[in-house]
Amino acid sequence: MSAKTDSANAVMIDATHGALLTDLYQLTMLQAYWRHGMEQTAVFEFFVRKLPAQRGFLVAAGLEQTLQYLEGLHFTSGDLAWLANTGKFESSFLDYLGELRFRGSVHAMAEGTPFFADEPIVRVTAPLPQAQLVESRVINLLHFQSLIASKAARCVLMAPDKPLVEFGLRRAHGAEAGLLAARASYLAGFVGTATVAAGAMFDIPTYGTMAHSFIQAHDDETSAFRDFAVTNPGSVVLLIDTYDTEAAAAKVAALAPSLREEGIMVKGVRIDSGDLGQHARRVRSILDAAGLQDVTIFASGNIDEYLLNQHAEQQIPIDSYGIGTHLDTSADASYLDCAYKLQEYAGTARRKRSEGKATWPGRKQVYRRENAVGIMINDVVALEDDVREGSPLLREVMRDGRRLEPPMPLSEIRDYTLEQLGTLPPSQRRLRPDAPYPVTIAESVKRLATKAVSTMPR
Amino acid sequence: MSAKTDSANAVMIDATHGALLTDLYQLTMLQAYWRHGMEQTAVFEFFVRKLPAQRGFLVAAGLEQTLQYLEGLHFTSGDLAWLANTGKFESSFLDYLGELRFRGSVHAMAEGTPFFADEPIVRVTAPLPQAQLVESRVINLLHFQSLIASKAARCVLMAPDKPLVEFGLRRAHGAEAGLLAARASYLAGFVGTATVAAGAMFDIPTYGTMAHSFIQAHDDETSAFRDFAVTNPGSVVLLIDTYDTEAAAAKVAALAPSLREEGIMVKGVRIDSGDLGQHARRVRSILDAAGLQDVTIFASGNIDEYLLNQHAEQQIPIDSYGIGTHLDTSADASYLDCAYKLQEYAGTARRKRSEGKATWPGRKQVYRRENAVGIMINDVVALEDDVREGSPLLREVMRDGRRLEPPMPLSEIRDYTLEQLGTLPPSQRRLRPDAPYPVTIAESVKRLATKAVSTMPR
Structure with a gap:
């Protein structure tokens, strides 16, 4: 050594x-x-x-x-x-x-x-x-x-019908913590992880969408959505909270038909800031009004079992969650x-x-x-x-x-x-x-x- | 991979x-x-x-x-x-x-x-x-x-004249967290770490005493102290809280003169449970009464900057501290x-x-x-x-x-x-x-x- x-x-x-x-x-x-x-x-x-x-x-x-x-x-x-x-x-x-x-x-x-x-x-x-x-x-x-x-199991119990994905590598305490947190949370009922190495090492399904930087690097939001969709047609989950969440949801609604003509289905949208429950209700309405009932809403950002419980009680229309910091550091x-x-x-x-x-x-x-x-x-x-x-x-x-x-x-x-x-x-x-x-x-x-x-x- | x-x-x-x-x-x-x-x-x-x-x-x-x-x-x-x-x-x-x-x-x-x-x-x-x-x-x-x-620096500021040692590998979030916590706390003014690999990797001074199991595995406490001292004559810090802290301090006082005759100096004692401040005062008296003013008191167990501050205000006679869980997980x-x-x-x-x-x-x-x-x-x-x-x-x-x-x-x-x-x-x-x-x-x-x-x- x-x-x-x-x-x-x-x-x-x-x-x-x-x-x-x-x-x-x-x-x-x-x-x-x-x-x-x-x-x-x-x-x-x-x-x-x-x-x-x-x-x-x-x-x-x-x-x-x-x-x-x-x-x-x-x-x-x-x-x-x-x-x-x-x-x-x-x-x-x-x-x-x-x-x-x-x-x-x-x-x-x-x-x-x-x-x-x-x-x-x-x-x-x-x-x-x-x-x-x-x-x-x-x-x-x-x-x-x-x-x-133990923390992950609590999340699973509070959201038994919602797929939960481990999202915490960046705030985990070092590399091994990120990898083992992915394992421990999958073991406890999560559906997968964002961490590629954990997928490779433990044979855990990996999930991912896009970062705000991807949207910001493009000159307009719709181009960013389109670029991503045509390049990754199998996993089109679009991040909509970079500038104005509801406006972006409307852009997704407008874009989806033309993507569909190219054989690309928008799977979901992701919201990562603000009052997730309120945004999810409004976004759900926008998507539904456009006939996009199949497009799911994925939420991330400061999620833990307490918020999951609140969302369940309020019947918030969020379909799945990415849980990072609070899970990987067992913050409470x-x-x-x-x-x-x-x-x-x-x-x-x-x-x-x-x-x-x-x-x-x-x-x-x-x-x-x-x-x-x-x-x-x-x-x-x-x-x-x-x-x-x-x-x-x-x-x-x-x-x-x-x-x-x-x-x-x-x-x-x-x-x-x-x-x-x-x-x-x-x-x-x-x-x-x-x-x-x-x-x-x-x-x-x-x-x-x-x-x-x-x-x-x- | x-x-x-x-x-x-x-x-x-x-x-x-x-x-x-x-x-x-x-x-x-x-x-x-x-x-x-x-x-x-x-x-x-x-x-x-x-x-x-x-x-x-x-x-x-x-x-x-x-x-x-x-x-x-x-x-x-x-x-x-x-x-x-x-x-x-x-x-x-x-x-x-x-x-x-x-x-x-x-x-x-x-x-x-x-x-x-x-x-x-x-x-x-x-x-x-x-x-x-x-x-x-x-x-x-x-x-x-x-x-x-940042957490380590707060500890250092609350105990500027007391050597602090990083002790947290076991409760750190994985191996890398233990190693990097040793580095980060040394960087912030700690004097060293208990983690051997961190010493080897980052050239950080390593410190260690003995565990309760060492005392328990022996048929009597004094034999445990003596065995340790003759085997590790350069680092005789004896753990005294396995059964009865003050009684063990008295055993150290009784043992020290014979060890001294063999050329072995008791450097310190460690307390790891109970009200550390109260025990430290009583142990200090016992050691001083035996002429062992040079034997230092080292404390560990649930230490953080809040307790260090309290000890400083109360002028608790603890000379140095081992800080683990609260530091390595930045628990607050x-x-x-x-x-x-x-x-x-x-x-x-x-x-x-x-x-x-x-x-x-x-x-x-x-x-x-x-x-x-x-x-x-x-x-x-x-x-x-x-x-x-x-x-x-x-x-x-x-x-x-x-x-x-x-x-x-x-x-x-x-x-x-x-x-x-x-x-x-x-x-x-x-x-x-x-x-x-x-x-x-x-x-x-x-x-x-x-x-x-x-x-x-x-």
């Missing part, structure tokens, strides 16, 4: 390639584990401590990238040379790092499963140094996609209070007791009960070996560092997610839930916590 | 490598520009429309990565093959894309310069297709680093209302008039006046050719697609930023500014806007 490269792209590549995408303390702790032979089996769980006030449920996502990361984890010779240069590490420890691979097992909830506070969604069981080293990137991957999938709750915590080491349950951050020890499983028509009733967080009613949500997906099954196609994960969203109780489906979903900590877990406290290190 | 690869790292690499890291509409617009020979010179500017309510100033950042991106921009044969497969593009257009490079010029504010609403911080002048294509990634890069540098304002807009094409000023999103046309310059002691007085946004008082902030940094100067070392940018923060007026330096900084739009720009409206396309 070199500090200077010839393109920004290359810089980012070097960074995400190596095992150095971690916090320094993982490496200094590993050096101590290595020195003192602490390589027994550790169990870490990833969970959320508390849902953001604006969320009634979360959606698990990011497992696929986590497994890919664990499979590929290794230090390159360049990584080791850089570490040697810091002077913080012994050379025989660096030799040890050079051999290190992830050989543990992973239990996880399927991507797309709704989850709640205190429920582990991923459990890593591995020799302590391996399970420790991966903490930073495992959290980084699970946190972000779960954050975005830009992070989850999540953690990846040691729950067992060398066969003994471990419990952190820090104020406000105490953990439930042991290897845990989440059991979910549903009613006769498949709606979720309650969850119990129990120990793995407990026998409980309900469906266990965590399954073993990796053993000895190898996946037990090939990756599931993203479109199938999406189908599963939509089905799962259908099992949420009415309160959780609302924009502002009336009450939290009932999650119980099993007595077995509480007993283990008490025991872990009483046998706790002095 | 293949959809399936064998590691998460590789997936990210493919994504950030290509010119496909863009919105689909850039490519459909380019096809129309190409078809209709619209390749005259376009001028786009990147600016922020309105500061978030919680910000009195912003700090320009991300220029270096933007220039690297522009220098390296090209479509690979894999990119072109994928585009061909979509069926949306003509093959001779794809041949044209294969040859496309960025050959334009860039004017920009130096990284680290404070800026305000309506002020362009980057201006791109290039043949229309080139200037258009780069929109998505240019915004993505400038937006995120400016967002984080997770995005900037920014844009990259066409201001001139083919020698004519262009103006978007969309409601709430109208632009100031033409090639602009920002002139800044300072008083006799170097404090900023006001800015004027004028046309490039205007002669105005004050220092022009935009300089040409790239011409014909080539940089005019080699990249400035990050540590020098950091020095410049700290100097610039020193020129902010008192109101802007506050947590909640009393009044916005005065920025005037020059009459010449207003006249051009009127003219652009009257000659506007019908």
